[in-house]
Amino acid sequence: MGQVLVTGAAGFIGAHVCQALLARGEQVIGLDNFNSYYDPALKEARLAALTGNNRPGAFTMHRLDLASTDDLLALFAANPGIDRVAHLGAQAGVRWSLEAPFAYTSTNVTGHLGILEGVRRSEGRIGHTVYASTSSVYGSRTDGAFRETDRTDTPASLYAATKKAGEVMSSTYADLYNLRLTGLRFFTVYGPWGRPDMAYWLFTDAILKGRPIRLFNEGRMQRDFTYIDDIVAGILAALDNPPVQGGHRVYNIGNSQPEPLLDMVSILEDLIGMPARRELLPMQPGDVPSTFADISAIQGDFGWEPTTDLKTGLGHFVRWWKAYFG
Template sequence: MGQVLVTGAAGFIGAHLCQALLARGEQVIGLDNLNPYYDPKLKEARLAALTGKARPGQFAFHRLDLSDQDSVLALMAAHPGLDRVVHLGAQAGVRWSLQAPFAYTAANVTGTLAILEGVRRAEGRIGHTVYASTSSVYGSRTDGAFRESDCADRPASLYAATKLAGELMAKSYTDLYRLNLTGLRFFTVYGPWGRPDMAYWLFTEAMLQGRPIRLFNEGRMRRDFTYVDDIVAGVVAALDNPPATPAHRLYNIGNSHPEELLDMVAMLEELLGVTAKRELLPMQPGDVPATFADVSAMQRDFGWRPTTDLRTGLGRFVAWWRGYFG
């Protein structure tokens, strides 16, 4: 068994994925820059949990910025046993892209290009690369389930535009160099060890502190909330099943069951035993009113389907939150 490079290894999804790969005996090379977009102490705690469970020599972590292409290329070349890549590292967050646009082109465009070039230079040694895209590429839609064949040329935010650029670069590299590349469009991932900029985290924190929660579009948003363990199972399934011939593939990976934001708030009120104070606000620039994943392609090709409903997943998040913050 070779080695797997996981970028964004200290991130929310990346840390969960590394844990799953280590649990089945894989050798994992983790890459992350631990940037301060949110508290790096949370990222360091995820890494500590990972390294505490790994066997000696099973997990190697490199603190590295994806936009430092020379260092990324050198790292990939220095591991002759590297045969698979999962590229999750990115600058996330729709709203932050309004304030720090160059951070998005550096991580999501230059960083993705560095990974693609590293795979190309491996000259066939890296047999499969799975990378993260986003449901945001579909733009502002309210007309039912999003399908991979739908037009995705009107992203509503710079974040979405940079992730769409990553998809286009991946397609180009496959056509030029006959690489095996699989892109996964994630739909609103949540769960333990999550991201502090996500609504479920912000709401939990505000409610427990007695502060009002901010509901954009007056809470009339629908999101295809997808539990992190379901996402990881889908990433692993995709990674284990490369295309039979060199190809670039795209898949939605979501819960396929959109929920009203206000329904999520009601679930958190029940789980926390707190009544939320609501601050109703207009739609935020860059946001989209609804997301809804058609995941029939993931089910057909990998036998994958989500198994965790929102209330169960939120219950696990709240239990983790109470344990982590005491």
Template sequence: MGSVLVTGAAGFIGAHVCRALLARGERVIGLDNLTPYYDPALKRARLAAMTGTAPSGAFAFHQLDLSDHEAVLALMRAEPDLDRVAHLGAQAGVRWSLEAPFAYTAANVTGHLSILEGVRRSEGRIRHTVYASTSSVYGSRTDGAFREEDRVDRPASLYAATKVAGEAMSHAYASLYGLSLTGLRFFTVYGPWGRPDMAYWLFTDAMLKGRPIRLFNEGRMVRDFTYVDDIVLGVLAALDHPPEAGGHRVYNIGNSRPEPLLDLVAILEELLGVEARRELMPMQPGDVPATFADVSAMERDFGWRPTTDLRTGLTRFVTWWRGYFG
């Protein structure tokens, strides 16, 4: 058995994927730059929790920036048994792309190209690469389920535009160099060890500290909240089933059950035993009013469907929160 390179290994989804790969006996090479976009202490804690249960030698971590293409290429050359990549590292977050646009092109365009070049130069040794895209590529829509064949040439944010670019680059590299590539469009992932910039985390923190929660578009938002364990199972299912050489596929991976943001607030109020103080805000630039994944392609090709409802997932998140923060 070869080994798997996981980029964004200290990130929310990346750490969960590393843990799942280690649990099934894989050797994992983790890459992350520990960017201070949010507190790196959380990222280090994810790594510590993961490596604390991993067999000796099963996990190797490298602190590297994806945009440093020479360092990334050197790492990929130096691992002779590397045969798969789960490229989950990225600069995430719609709102911060308004403040730090060059961080997004560095991580999501140049960084994505670093991985594609590393795979190309492996001369077939790396047999499959799964990479993270996003539901944001669909832009501002409220007309029902998003399907993979829908147009994605009208992104509402720079973050989304960089992810569209990643998909386009992947298509070109698969066609030019015979690579096997699979893109996964994630839909609003949440759960334990999550990201502090996400609504469910911000709401929990504010409610427990007696601060108001900020509801953009006055709370009139709908999201296809997807529990992280379901996402991990989908990532592994895709990773285990590469397309033929020169194949590039893109799939939605979401809960396929969009929920009003105010329902999430109500569930958190119940779980935390705190009534939220609500601050109604206008729509933020770059945000979209709704997301809704059609996941029939994932089910058809990999037998994958999400199984975790929002209340169950939030219950697990709150349990983790109380254990982590005390």
């Protein structure tokens, strides 16, 4: 068995994927730049949880920026045992892309291209690369389930545009260089160790501290909330089942049950035992009113099914949040 390179290994999804790979006996090489988009202390805590409970030598971490192309390619060259890549590192967040656009092109375009080049230069040693895309590529839609065959050429944010660029580059590289690549369009991932910029985290924090929660579009939003354990199971299923040589596939990976945002607020109020103070605001630029994953492709190819309902998943998150913050 070779090694798996996981980018974004100190991030929310990346850390969970590293833990799952280590639990099944894999050798994992992690990469993360520990940037300050949100408090790096949370990333350090995820890393400590990873390194504190695993066999010696099974996991190594490299503090490296994806956009530092020379350093990234040197990492590939210095680790010829890498035979699979889970490329989960990215600059996330729709709203911040309005304020810091070059951070998104640097990581999500230049950094993604660096991963593709590293895989190409491995001369066939790397048998499969799975990378993170996003449901945001579908743009502003309210007309039912999003299917992989739908048009995705009108994204509503720069973040979405950079992730779509990653899909297009991946398709090109698979064809040009005979690579095996799989993209996963994540739908609103949530759970323990999550990202502090996400609504469920912000709402939990605000309710517990007596601050108002900010409801954009006056709360008239729907999201296909997908629990982290289900996402990890889908990533591993994809990683273990590469396409044909020279193949590039894209899958939705979501709960396929969009929930009104206000229902999530009500569940959090019940779990926390406190009412939320609600501040109704207009729609934010770049945001979308609804997301809804058609998951028939990933179900059919891998037998993957989400198993965690929103109340159960939020219950896990609230218990983790209280334990983490005391």
